[in-house]
Amino acid sequence: MVDDQQLHDLPDRLDEPIHLPVEQLRAQRCLLVLDNLESIFQDDQRAGSYRPGYAGYGQLIQAIGLRPHNSCLLLTSREEPVGLVRLEGETSRVRSLQLAGLAASGGQAILQEQGLSGSTASQDILIEHYSGNPLALRLVAATIRGLFAGDVAAFLRDQMPIFDDIRDVLDQQFARLTRLERELMIWLAIEREPTALPALHANLVQREPQRAVLEALRSLQRRSLLEQQGKGFTLQNVVMEYTTDLLVSEVVRELETDQLDLFARHALSKAQAREYVRQSQIRLILAPVAERLVARLGRAGLLAKLRALPDTLRARPDLASSYAAGDLLNLLIHIGADLRGLDLARLAVLQVSLRGVVAPQINFAHADLSGSSFDDTFASAHAVTFSPDGHLLVVGSHDGTIRWHSLADGQLARVSSGHTLFVWSVAFSPDGRLLASASEDRTVRVWDAHTGESRLVLRGHTQWVKSVAWNRAGMLLASAGGDETVRLWNPHTGELVHVFETPGVAQRAVTFSPDGARLVSGGDDGALRFWDPHTLQPLSVLRQHAGWLRSLAWSADGALLASAGDGQSISLWDARTMQLLRTLSGHANAVLSLAFHPDNRHLASTSSDQTLRVWDTQTGQTLHTLTGHTSWVYATAFHPSGALLASSGQDQAVRVWDTRTGQLISMLGGHISWVEAVAFSADGELVAGSGQDHTVRIWDART
Incomplete structure (x- = not known):
């Protein structure tokens, strides 16, 4: 412990040089804990960047990591602070541990502790869905106990929601992401399986240097939002569900307000994806977007909006070369619209599957059909x-x-x-x-x-x-x-x-x-x-x-x-x-x-x-x-x-x-x-x- 007088001697400003705490840590054997360090990190910057006025924490971490002392500093954070990795090494006293979710046995112990019933198989499905996150499992256990009489199988038959506590944490993490990081997160939610760097890079409408994409992926890893499996990157189940819902909600809002952003920068489904992935994209992204728009605009209103959209896209070169035309055609196909007379000339019609679709009299003159698939007539x-x-x-x-x-x-x-x-x-x-x-x-x-x-x-x-x-x-x-x-x-x-x-x-x-x-x-x-x-x-x-x-x-x-x-x-x-x-x-x-x-x-x-x-x-x-x-x-x-x-x-x-x-x-x-x-x-x-x-x-x- 550090006595009151020593605490009074600390600098008044966090960005002033910190010498006294290190001397005290050398003189005594102490444990310092900095919990939830991500709360002082800056939004819209690379992972682990400090807010203005909080750089002194970084100086403190550097000083404790580099100078000899007899104490221990324990950090907990959803993001790795900038500079920490440089302090680590085989012979260094600085170590970091990336906490993974609980294994099945640990997750089952939490569920049993909460008094839930159900087969081992059903409990394992629940644990896997929440990636073994202890907080998520305790939250879901309370819901199952209160609303489903403790029956895990009954809960699985219903939809497995993201709870407000988890959503609040993810909202905070997403608010700190850079534009490129947010875009990559959404693409990983669309891809729905481990995806390699070249494929993610190729998805981007605005071509970024591959080095920038790699740095953004590393930043997402430091934020604990990303998992790497082999050469591919993917999201945990709960994070993927959250990101998918964010995409659906934003696309619906954009189409209602005619302010196209995510709708133009992302394909809601990909014709070139593996078939089971494409079907998941339709079920989890394209269909919910269509259903919400029909509920708010009516079928006739939605059809009128989508049919008028090509003229808007052609008037803006950035939208004409985006995913917007392909997304609108995929939406029209999904709701069973009459495609006759649809004018998609001089637009990028990307990642559209027209296999088995009767599409007479669509004007594709000078259209870019990259990544789209069509039936031949034979x-x-x-x-x-x-x-x-x-x-x-x-x-x-x-x-x-x-x-x-x-x-x-x-x-x-x-x-x-x-x-x-x-x-x-x-x-x-x-x-x-x-x-x-x-x-x-x-x-x-x-x-x-x-x-x-x-x-x-x-x-x-x-x-x-x-x-x-x-x-x-x-x-x-x-x-x-x-x-x-x-x-x-x-x-x-x-x-x-x-x-x-x-x-x-x-x-x-x-x-x-x-x-x-x-x-x-x-x-x-x-x-x-x-x-x-x-x-x-x-x-x-x-x-x-x-x-x-x-x-x-x-x-x-x-x-x-x-x-x-x-x-x-x-x-x-x-x-x-x-x-x-x-x-x-x-x-x-x-x-x-x-x-x-x-x-x-x-x-x-x-x-x-x-x-x-x-x-x-x-x-x-x-x-x-x-x-x-x-x-x-x-x-x-x-x-x-x-x-x-x-x-x-x-x-x-x-x-x-x-x-x-x-x-x-x-x-x-x-x-x-x-x-x-x-x-x-x-x-x-x-x-x-x-x-x-x-x-x-x-x-x-x-x-």
Whole structure:
């Protein structure tokens, strides 16, 4: 303790040099506590900057940190004071501890202490939502006890609010932020998942030096408002909820008063976001903005305001190049407005998703459509594949065209025409230089993958051709067709090497073993037929399936072969002994396609029951049942990294899923009819889908 006389000897002004306290701390062993130090920090300055007249606290901290003494100074603050980090080091006596939220066990102890009931799982959800903050947990516990009879599950079924005490603290913290810091906080609330510095920098309408953005992020970390996960930055749940509500409230106020700021500087939803993120943006940002505006202005009033807005934007260059036009179009789409005659000429129409939206007579003349996504007009897709280098996604379509999409930007790179009926299958050669396609028009075509030009037309099948496959060396091409044959071709000369006949049985699937020593086909009698592609002799026949055998897949290590068809189940074979290992059951209807994960253990399947399943082949258990398709799911393919899974179907869309979590990441629209096949390129940068709209489409798998 310091006696009264020593206290009287302290300087009268905090910005005067402080010598006496340090001498007293050297003479005696004392503990000084400066609690809530952030209350003397300056607003609208970098984190930890002192208000005028309070710089003496910084001098005191510096003096105690640098001079020898026998005492201890303890600071508590939501922001790190300027200069403190320079005092820290491996051999320094100055240390800082960033307090994280409580672990589940600590949070549960608080809830139990407050007399709450509920399962461990429900308590963990509550603790995670409030990021383990002890104050927040005590506040919410009092509410649950008073309004929900202590039932945590009942509270979870209701909305989990931000309490006034927490809101007051966040209001104070936000008031101290710089303009750039506030903008980054709002962008992190929009992104809703860890986002790297380059992506945050690219979001900004007013281009700031990347160094300034990095300094602002560091300042937010010192303010304890930001979390870093790997290379990305994100917000705690409560902070994200607060920031989201702030954005919604401010945008509503701006549109009511015609004073556009946040509305112009931020995208309320992003067309290029992962699909589950985009849906969250719509649900938590776009929809509340629309609902509040309709409640205050009426639907007719809101429509009139939004339709008049483009003229206002064009009159101001800063607004014309902002997110405002994209936000107003997203709002109009969300409320189901008639878009005919909307004039968005000479405006930046950024981050708008027009997939599946009928948008006739919109004037986009000289508009900047960066980051927006539109449907192309073509028929459904049956087949999809990635190029081995991962740069292209190719889709075979119902109109006989093959469409090549760049995965770098998701744009259609070219369209290859030649087939006269729909394309059932597409497959890249192992070196990625050639693409083979099979069609209802009874031909197989070989295309130059660089130019998209047709190199060869392989004629010989007298009925539809359902499947094509390359051998490992790329010197043989196999095709399976409705004329009850499997044919071997030289894909470089077009020469027919051999015809394997299957009298009375149309063939629907064909694949080579990874070592190229065997060829297997599947047909309408449900049998697997094995052939030697070198001696051209039949090897064996396995009869297992009832009805058509529709799909075959060989694991990359050659150990497993999977087959499936109309019988709802998948047969898993030891590819060396051809003994049946197990049957995978779970689909409620025909299994239409199969694909092995690169790890050789996991298998994906699609079905006419509208689901996609991921299986553990060692246990036979279903790991994920992926729902979202609204009709038959025709095709699937794993990304070469195994991190992503693509599926396509009759509902005219290609969906991309997170393999680990089963979350829908993105939905590639554009097909206006069935999508029947999908595949990733070998390097995983491209995803291709094909359908009955006669097209093959290629997308950037990253975007």
